[in-house]
Amino acid sequence: MYGARPAGDARPAYDARPVRQETAVGAGAQVLLLALLGAAHGMGAVGWLTGLVFAFASWAVLSRALHRTRPPVFGPANRVTLGRTVLVGAVTALVADSFRAAPSGSLLVGLTAVALLLDGVDGHVARRTGTSTPLGARFDMEVDAFLILVLSVYVSVRLGPWVLLIGAMRYVFVAAARHWPWLSAPLPPSRARKTVAALQGVLLLAAGAELLPRAAELGLGLLALTLLTWSFGRDVRGLWLGSRRRAAAERCTVPCPSGHSASAAVQVTLR
Helix, strand or coil: CCCCCCCCCCCCCCCCHHHHHHHHHHHHHHHHHHHHHHHHHCCCHHHHHHHHHHHHHHHHHHHHHHHHHCCCCCCHHHHHHHHHHHHHHHHHHHHHHCCCCCCCHHHHHHHHHHHHHCHHHHHHHHHHHCCCCHHHHHHHHHHHHHHHHHHHHHHHHHHCHHHHHHHHHHHHHHHHHHHCHHHHCCCCCCHHHHHHHHHHHHHHHHHHCCCCCHHHHHHHHHHHHHHHHHHHHHHHHHHHHHHHHHHHHHHCCCCCHHHCCHHHHHHHHHC
């Protein structure tokens, strides 16, 4: 229960009302934007239902995460990410409605472009205000991943189901980590990984805007898939090598034969 304190807990009672109010405002803004889209675009029942489910699910997941981490304030960077979430919810509703009727291309492109432009703003705000948190980083990453998934669904209708691999790749990686725990190890910071992730939305948006020849759209989609496959492949290889090193080091917690040190044993194992 929000605000409750377990028996014997000496910490001051946590007042969750400020952060709950922020997430509620985000959900309300989502419904308002859906209403505006419905009035401007004539959105059907599927689009409305998808948008409302997205609004409720994002509110519930974020509220649960905030309650678990107990931040004193929501933070300016999270407000930017919450704004991006509202835009992503609108894009999701439009893509769902596109199976009924073609959406306004300028509306879909405009909302997606703003969401992509704001992608770097929340991180910059977090660094400038000293409010970077693991939750904020995870929040930002999940919004990015879902937007890429939605865009891949939209583009796949035009270019083929293979485009769905772009949106599904991260979720397959997360599912695989449940079976192979070594995939859950932290990854070192990588500018290349961030660049590839940022390019996915841009390339998919360009491929789905229907402003380029089909061959160019196909090339952009293939480029996005190639870059993402390379990035994930590099990270998986690094995680696997790291797990081998840790396993070799654990085997050498007892004295190694012939006086070899643990680090030497690791090097021998990986040759």
